[in-house]
Amino acid sequence: MDAVVDIGGRPGYNCGGFCSFCYFKGVKTVEPLGCKYCPPHKKGCDYCSRAVVEIQPGFKSLDQLVFEASQQCILSRPDSITIKGNGDASFHPDLLKLVQTLSNGVVPIHLDYTSGKGFFKGDEAGPLIEAGLRRISFSVFSTDPELRRRYVNDKHPEAALSNLRTFCERCDLYAMIVLIPGINDGFQLEKTCQDLCDMGAKGLMLMSFANSKEQGLIFGNEPLMPGIVPYSVEEIRRIATEINERYDMRVIGTPLWDPQTGAPFALAHHRKELNRLPAIERSATIITSSVAYPFLSTIFEEIGEDVNVVAVNKEIGNLITLEDFNFLDLGNIKERVLIPGMVLAHDQEIRRALRRDGVRRLVFRGPDALTVESERSIYMTTEEVIAREVEAFSGLICQINELGGEETESATVQKDRDNCSCERMDRSHYHENPIIVDEEDIKQTVG
Structure with missing residues (x-):
């Protein structure tokens, strides 16, 4: 400890x-x-x-x-x-x-x-x-x-x-x-x-x-x-x-990079470790920072085509503000959206910004962190960094599988797997603050 x-x-x-x-x-x-x-x-x-x-x-x-x-x-x-x-x-x-x-x-x-x-x-x-x-x-x-x-x-x-x-x-x-x-x-x-x-x-x-x-x-x-x-x-x-x-x-x-561990987002450089992640069952869009974008895109292109990644014009995800959402092109934003957990904007205002084209999107805050900042990884081994990322990405994927859009073709097979890591995880940490503000949203999420 x-x-x-x-x-x-x-x-x-x-x-x-x-x-x-x-x-x-x-x-x-x-x-x-x-x-x-x-x-x-x-x-x-x-x-x-x-x-x-x-x-x-x-x-x-x-x-x-x-x-x-x-x-x-x-x-x-x-x-x-x-x-x-x-x-x-x-x-x-x-x-x-x-x-x-x-x-x-x-x-x-x-x-x-x-x-x-x-x-x-x-x-x-x-x-x-x-x-x-x-x-x-x-x-x-x-x-x-x-x-x-x-x-x-x-x-x-x-x-x-x-x-x-x-x-x-x-x-x-x-x-x-x-x-x-x-x-x-x-x-x-x-x-x-x-x-x-x-x-x-x-x-x-x-x-x-x-x-x-x-x-x-x-x-x-x-x-x-x-x-x-x-x-x-x-x-x-x-x-x-x-x-x-x-x-x-x-x-x-x-914010970039650690030559020894590959952090941040070491999984983008250690692709064999991606086999440790759960399969993606549903679709969603992930909104992220300009620094994280190429790494997240690489990871999700490798593990499934049903999650697309979109970047705003801000280098650090936790410093994304309402202005970034208002300037975002909504053309390729799906109906289920995950954003960094610590973005500095109010839930209602984010919801309005991402629905300004008339599409009633559901928006959820994802994990607070998906990786280890390189200024922290300097104290860690490659194995420790990867273990931290596998845990964080597994939580994110489980969140997508529960809250995402229409199921993928492999969803039924995946659900039957007794050893699915999603089933064993404590999910409380990634349901902390979903942006659901009215009964319509709740019905759409349940549906």
Whole structure:
């Protein structure tokens, strides 16, 4: 069992100020977009009004964090404890005490994110490691102090880099670099990669810089850096592959890709594993993001022709909004539609957007995630990633088989299979929020 402790905090306020490239920079008042947690007849809830932009009053106290951790560990001792938050953990006033208390010299601690800006002495890493810290994700940006000072808003870059070296030498450090053309790429990237290798970093995550609405800036805060044209996801994939081949550490790109596991959507690269999925019995359309589209299309073309995949002009599925549905061409959208579970739009408005051509489509939210993001797969084996995807895709296919359109020719044969994985699965997780709002819809679904 792995426990997660959320220390709270707020971007820009509990992190020493916004980085130049921070996703949340420039976000002002947020009008609720709607989401899966909203009531049927009201747009706006705590998630899409506050949590989605990571608004919290500040860091949680040490006592509260210890209590929350203890609640998770009542029945058994966890294998590890991950500390995460919306602020930068290096600024939490009781970070060392928290690590000491949670680990107690026994349980390994993982620090999910820090930029190191809260370290100003240069020797903070040692005590944290001695207290039980065993893995850390460190947003480096560059090992050039001046670049960190200018773009990371780091007041003490030399101290942060000193701690970076200690973390690399004494625990598992995974570095993160938001790659910005003309600033920390090219020679600067090569130097940073060599420095990380020399220090002993275990891995590197090359992260795409979002600077437009299509890339996910949906709160009216684009562009973050005017005049900068970010690397495309394909270019990030190419750079990550090249860096992975040249340096002695595991390198991934995000949102694409992990050269070792094939994530995200490793099943598109390990097609023999598709035999582990249930057969498709009914028809449906899956609406997805532009990044996921080629992979989902490949997978569903391989396992059946009755499910078609359609992309909107948004790179990340969970950041799809009502605007994306309104601009979508409905010409090849079937009467049963599945959308990513976490899209940021209200159910009623999605239904209207996808029926604006007069076709009474039924729309359902699918699983929250179908794959492992490459920034998470860097900690996993290929087998672990594939197992996670097989489980998620099996749930999606079972949802299609229960809620989809007219049965395929093989449906009758498939239903008679005693060992169908759909029959054995707990289906509660994918019926959480279907978009059914009136009796007509219910009758059509049952029919």
